[in-house]
Amino acid sequence: MANPQTLAKHYARLLSLWPKDALRPNLPFTKTIEYRALAFGLKPETAAESTKTTDVKKTAAPYKPGDARVELANVNALFLLLEDKFKRKHLLPPEALKPTSNPGHYDRLMEEIERAPKKSWWSAKVDEWKMKIRWK
Structure with a gap:
């Protein structure tokens, strides 16, 4: 079972590894990741420099995490996306x-x-x- 500190560490790692979006720098996916991480106590200082925590807080309702197992599955899915696991598994001809x-x-x-x-x-x-x- 994942505790909030572990989930916050996972989210911080995701934010540090997630690639920058050069095509749409004003809409980075890291804002969504940071939004989810704030509910687990991730401090704004540890978040990626490209995102502004204040923007996330102002524009969205507070995120209320559910079951820790479901949240851990969400984090694992983000890591799989980061590693291109699905792209490698389902190759296009x-x-x-x-x-x-x-x-x-x-x-x-x-x-x-x-x-x-x-x-x-x-x-x-x-x-x-x-x-x-x-x-x-």
């Missing part, structure tokens, strides 16, 4: 990422996602306008 109608779609999509955080406001707007015009 290569054809799924290369549809015959548009084989380069997912490659271009990943390139765009990697470029997006580095774009200036102007280049993002130009790209948005380009998508609204049919070039054929």
Whole structure:
């Protein structure tokens, strides 16, 4: 059975290991993890620097944890996500990422996602306008 201190340590470890979201820095998943951790006594100082505890407290109702076993299962599921366990267990066949109608779609999509955080406001707007015009 997990006690609140153990759960708080698990949440603190998750917050320290969780990757930063470069695409949406204003909506990090770590805010959700921190919100859950606050109910177990995790101090805001030990939380990830990218999240603001005050924002979490102001925008959401206080989290009331239920059964400790269920909460521990939730923490374990987050660790499995962090380790890409499900991605490795359920591999996609290569054809799924290369549809015959548009084989380069997912490659271009990943390139765009990697470029997006580095774009200036102007280049993002130009790209948005380009998508609204049919070039054929």
